[in-house]
Amino acid sequence: MESILAPASPTAAVSTPDSGSRHWEWQYLDLMRHIWEAGDERIDRTGVGTRSVFGATIRFDLAGDAMPLLTTKRVYWKTATRELLWFLTGDTNIRALCAQNVQIWTDWPLDRYRRETGEDISREAFSQRIVEDAAFAKAWGDLGPVYGKQWVDWPTYQAVGEGLYRQGPGINQVAQVVESLQSNPGSRRHIIEGWNVAELDAMALPPCHKTYQFHVADGRLSCLLYQRSCDLGLGFAFNMWSLAALTRMMAQQCNLEPGHAVWTGGDVHLYLNHGELVEEQLAREPEGGATLTFARKPASIFDYGIEDFRVEGYAPQGHIAAPVAV
Structure with a gap:
């Protein structure tokens, strides 16, 4: 039997809008196959190596409470949601995540701790210590000014003399976008930006999902996410869910119907070392779908809790494990 990973001639289009009876997830699987068979092979920052293409788009219609959860493997949407809600707090320390057993960000501080102390501590022990020891969390759990800091507290500076500046009040981009969607829905400036050039070097990881632009048409709110770098095998499923969840939250807060979630990747x-993941996932066919309803309408975009998210109809195929490259 011929391997599904056998080399193939490059394909042209790698993504198409969801349409008709074709399951939206085929956009993802087509892109995965294209990258694995025709992507440019290179050594990346992690040293693991990747196959990559530049520029891809996946579109999902959020009408009818539909949500873009992959069905060819299980996506832990509660974990992704907890991360999104954490971003909205502006917090940059992993302590609150570890307390919920969300380990998405643990590997980066853990790697730094091991390098600088020489202690070969396990991930579980490190996470537990972060939760139980506030001083340890302060010393080792902070990620620098990552997503949440830029989203709700973008730094500003005020001149206090010739060549002298002091830090001014931070800018809450999320709150500004909610207000602009309500007061001026036709604006082309509904943008949340994470790529703060002045602070990139202070971040544990520069933002991958960096720019969100919202758009209102016919009473429906859509959002386009530009992601500069996307690990399609692991990261995309969370990124697509979070894009859709944030769009749904914004729509509810602004009394709009949900439109489209449009994901655009740069280096995808x-x-x-994800060959087994790719092989197994491409051997599966997508089926079914999931819906999201909210238990209530919170007072603001910042007041949602995990208990407000109600997902129904999600019956995915089994989880596919793969290592994370740090």
């Missing part, structure tokens, strides 16, 4: 890649 698969890690070379």
